[in-house]
Amino acid sequence: MPTLGAIADDFTGATDLATMLVARGFRTVVAVGADAVASPAEPDAPDRWADADAVVVALKSRTAPVAQAVQESRRALRALRAIGCRRFYFKYCSTFDSTPRGNIGPVTDALLAETGERRTVVVPSFPATGRTVYRGRLFVHDDLLDESPMRHHPLTPMLDSRVDRLLRPQTDHPVTRVGLDTVRAGADRLRAELDDEAHADALVVVDAVDDEDLRTVAAATEDFGLVTGAAGLAAGLTGPHPDQARARAASRPGDPGVVLAGSASAATRAQVAHALVRLPHRRLDLTLLRGDFGAAVAGLTAFVRDQWAHDPARPPLIYAVATPEDVETDTPAGAEPPSVLVERALAACARELVDAGARRLLVAGGETSGAVVTALRARTLAVGAPIAPGVAWARTEVRPSGAAHTVDLALKSGNFGGTDIFTQAWEQLV
Numbered sequence: 203m204p205t206l207g208a209i210a211d212d213f214t215g216a217t218d219l220a221t222m223l224v225a226r227g228f229r230t231v232v233a234v235g236a237d238a239v240a241s242p243a244e245p246d247a248p249d250r251w252a253d254a255d256a257v258v259v260a261l262k263s264r265t266a267p268v269a270q271a272v273q274e275s276r277r278a279l280r281a282l283r284a285i286g287c288r289r290f291y292f293k294y295c296s297t298f299d300s301t302p303r304g305n306i307g308p309v310t311d312a313l314l315a316e317t318g319e320r321r322t323v324v325v326p327s328f329p330a331t332g333r334t335v336y337r338g339r340l341f342v343h344d345d346l347l348d349e350s351p352m353r354h355h356p357l358t359p360m361l362d363s364r365v366d367r368l369l370r371p372q373t374d375h376p377v378t379r380v381g382l383d384t385v386r387a388g389a390d391r392l393r394a395e396l397d398d399e400a401h402a403d404a405l406v407v408v409d410a411v412d413d414e415d416l417r418t419v420a421a422a423t424e425d426f427g428l429v430t431g432a433a434g435l436a437a438g439l440t441g442p443h444p445d446q447a448r449a450r451a452a453s454r455p456g457d458p459g460v461v462l463a464g465s466a467s468a469a470t471r472a473q474v475a476h477a478l479v480r481l482p483h484r485r486l487d488l489t490l491l492r493g494d495f496g497a498a499v500a501g502l503t504a505f506v507r508d509q510w511a512h513d514p515a516r517p518p519l520i521y522a523v524a525t526p527e528d529v530e531t532d533t534p535a536g537a538e539p540p541s542v543l544v545e546r547a548l549a550a551c552a553r554e555l556v557d558a559g560a561r562r563l564l565v566a567g568g569e570t571s572g573a574v575v576t577a578l579r580a581r582t583l584a585v586g587a588p589i590a591p592g593v594a595w596a597r598t599e600v601r602p603s604g605a606a607h608t609v610d611l612a613l614k615s616g617n618f619g620g621t622d623i624f625t626q627a628w629e630q631l632v
């Protein structure tokens with residue numbers, strides 16, 4: 203029976219957290235949306251989770267309208283509670299991706315109300331991927347968040363690095379801070395601080411610079427009904443099954459594969475540049491897609507199928523952005539926003555390519571991953587071999603157009619992974 207229930211605001215975030223939980227000894231399943239956990243049509247749902255210690259619900263709520271993000275997160279929490287979860291973890295991005303209206307604050311407020319808790323911690327730190335919080339400022343490697351490439355994110359440009367200042371306009375709770383000195387004084391000292399009246403109803407931004415700090419934060423909050431943060435905080439949790447096996451790969455070397463990159467992030471652009479001289483590739487042409495969407499997608503998938511026939515060992519790359527100039531910020535009159543068009547196009551490619559035989563898919567970008575996984579109609583994902591910090595293969599059954607296929611899927615956060623991940627990830631599929 204699962205006791206830990208997590209709600210992730212995007213799909214890469216869900217597999218990121220699940221990968222960490224698996225490594226920490228939790229038998230973990232990613233459920234795609236609240237209905238994959240428990241729907242009224244499945245009264246026996248709790249039994250299906252008997253072998254899981256943790257369930258992570260993947261939502262596509264990071265950039266959804268506030269009311270929708272709140273409603274979906276609440277539903278997810280209720281579904282998790284219905285299958286036995288008693289502790290909850292709200293997973294958002296390690297670069298605190300959000301806008302002044304939300305959704306991190308409103309969702310946290312709603313989950314606090316739902317759990318009956320008064321306060322929680324806010325811990326975006328994830329040192330394994332270079333995200334640290336010191337004196338309340340979020341760093342991305344050597345840069346403050348607002349001086350990092352996240353400044354230019356197409357959907358959630360991050361223009362401040364003070365976590366409390368980012369959060370305050372988003373929440374009805376007071377936002378307070380606890381510094382590194384208190385964390386380094388140990389779990390008992392930190393617990394005493396968090397119990398202080400000053401933080402009684404607060405969202406408490408806690409400094410953490412390395413994994414030991416995160417272990418201290420996790421120890422000090424073990425009786426909290428709700429914690430919030432990036433996947434780093436899970437480094438401090440310990441599950442009951444340290445020697446569990448990860449899911450085995452569904453596909454074999456040589457099975458058709460494809461890389462679908464909708465992310466415009468700096469790391470993904472470097473990965474695209476690396477792959478452009480090593481893999482067959484096509485860039486999405488937004489003008490063609492706006493003209494005749496079906497024909498444009500058919501052209502892309504025909505290209506991929508030709509490449510499979512020619513050299514099955516080299517998974518083709520379909521990508522949206524190679525340079526920052528490729529990002530379209532304006533929406534032509536009467537047309538859908540470019541970001542939506544790109545997500546829809548990559549989702550359509552994924553659907554057609556799985557029908558055509560793709561059994562290994564590497565998807566870059568959180569929103570993009572949400573669109574692809576939803577289009578493939580996956581319900582659950584089982585974490586498999588790790589690829590890089592925060593990125594792993596997952597085995598999943600998909601039904602893009604009725605028939606079920608088991609595929610290997612890697613959902614890569616825009617900013618995660620080494621430069622060669624599009625060519626090297628396949629080697630971990632064993």
Ligand SMILES: Nc1ncnc2c1ncn2[C@@H]1O[C@H](COP(=O)(O)OP(=O)(O)O)[C@@H](O)[C@H]1O
Pocket residue numbers: 355356357464465466467470522523528529530531540541542543544545566567568569570571614615616617
């Ligand atoms: N050429 C483009 N113009 C505008 N938006 C784009 C373009 N290419 C991709 N996008 C959008 O940028 C967003 C990238 O977000 P996401 O997939 O979450 O990547 P990341 O993980 O880097 O944040 C997606 O909504 C995607 O559709």
Ligand SMILES: O=C(O)[C@@H](O)C(=O)COP(=O)(O)O
Pocket residue numbers: 212214215216218219294295296297328432433567568569592614615616617
């Ligand atoms: O915490 C993180 O950085 C990731 O798990 C994450 O949320 C990634 O989001 P995207 O960059 O939008 O993929």
